[in-house]
Amino acid sequence: MGNCSLDFEQQKISLLNALVSMDTLSARTILTQPYDPCTPHQVVEQLVAPALEIIGEGWEKGEYSLSQVYVSGRICEELVDLILPPMHQSRRYQPKMAIAVLEDRHMLGSRVVYSALRASGFELAHYGSQTVDALAQRVEKDRIELLLVSTLMLSSALRVKRLRSLLEQSGRQVKIMVGGAPFRFDPALWQEVRADACGSSAAEAVDFAENLLKELQ
Ligand code: B12
Missing domain, CATH: 3.40.50.280 (Cobalamin-binding domain)
Structure with a gap:
């Protein structure tokens, strides 16, 4: 994967707010934006995973409910399916x-x-x-x-x-x-x-x- 030098701090906060408000539409808008030169995988790792982690930590501290953690996870699951690229046509020889x-x-x-x-x-x-x-x-x-x-x-x-x-x-x-x-x-x-x-x-x-x-x- 290439270099992804974007700073996701602002988007992370917006995504976090959208997720804990269970606002799927805003979360979708944030995640479906182009983030050149970052790949969708890099967006997931640098934006989605850290946002979910903060929500998880907030739940431990009693700031968020388990339902917020759950719904956030579900929303991200759907959106990650949407933004990750389709598989390549050609398959290599490889271990099973x-x-x-x-x-x-x-x-x-x-x-x-x-x-x-x-x-x-x-x-x-x-x-x-x-x-x-x-x-x-x-x-x-x-x-x-x-x-x-x-x-x-x-x-x-x-x-x-x-x-x-x-x-x-x-x-x-x-x-x-x-x-x-x-x-x-x-x-x-x-x-x-x-x-x-x-x-x-x-x-x-x-x-x-x-x-x-x-x-x-
Ligand atoms: C979202 C979430 C949930 C959602 C899950 C939704 C879903 N469909 O997946 C829900 C609400 C259902 C949930 C439930 C529970 N959860 Co929970 N949850 C989380 C949370 C906040 C985020 C996990 C996540 O999805 N992250 C985003 C993804 C993209 O990241 P990831 O999973 O880490 O994967 C990345 C890397 O780790 C890596 N990776 C992952 N797997 C692999 C495998 C290989 C081979 C490689 C190379 C890399 C790799 O690559 C991925 C992409 O970057 C974590 C906190 C955390 N810090 O992880 C707690 C956390 C995992 N949950 C926890 C707990 C305790 C629970 C519950 C027991 C709560 C309860 N009391 O009911 C239940 C148990 C459910 C069960 N039986 O499995 C604890 C586990 C603590 C522990 N020491 O065991 C955590 C760590 C929160 C905490 N700090 O206490 N949870």
Whole structure:
């Protein structure tokens, strides 16, 4: 992804206000503006994600209600679907890949990562929210080589360790890349749960897939 040098501070405040007032129309107007030279992914990472984070923090402090957090998440989900670019026509030779959310209902981040990978030419499955056992079975059945796991809650993040054990029992080499809030809060967590890599953004997932592709070629 190219350089995105815009300062989103003003738009972030406007988006935040629109979201907590549940004003979909204004949120849509803010997000569908052109932000050259920034790509829609960069707009999501530098505008949408920080605005939602502030709302989440405000909820912790009692400034916003859970319904405001929920509606904000839903509005952003719809708008992110709208602004992210369509997938490329051509698909490259690549490792078999899938993304899943582990025992968690926070879907937005995984969708952003999924779209970023597809927009970068990778083909992958989105398994939705899965339990550890169901996910391990699915990965085995589909012979997945790179599994991206998104968790937004610490309790879910800790379950990646069991997922790793189950996949090891099947005897296949599966690379696990994790991401989401708990891994940002604790930078050593990904190693503790025995993941192969951790990313803090969709762009990092794309870089990791690109590097894995080079290794396999
Ligand atoms: C919006 C939101 C919700 C919405 C979700 C709407 C939806 N459809 O997704 C709703 C209201 C439903 C919700 C519910 C709950 N939530 Co909530 N929620 C959030 C909030 C504010 C923002 C999450 C978000 O969507 N961010 C925007 C997206 C784009 O960013 P992202 O998910 O971080 O993803 C980016 C990166 O992390 C990365 N990434 C993500 N996954 C992956 C994977 C890979 C492989 C890679 C490389 C990168 C990557 O790339 C993405 C794009 O940049 C966070 C706060 C936060 N700081 O994250 C809390 C937060 C995650 N929620 C929290 C909690 C506690 C809950 C509830 C338990 C609340 C309750 N009491 O009911 C429930 C649980 C629901 C469940 N079972 O899953 C806590 C978790 C705390 C913890 N330590 O476990 C948080 C951290 C808030 C807090 N600080 O307390 N929530």
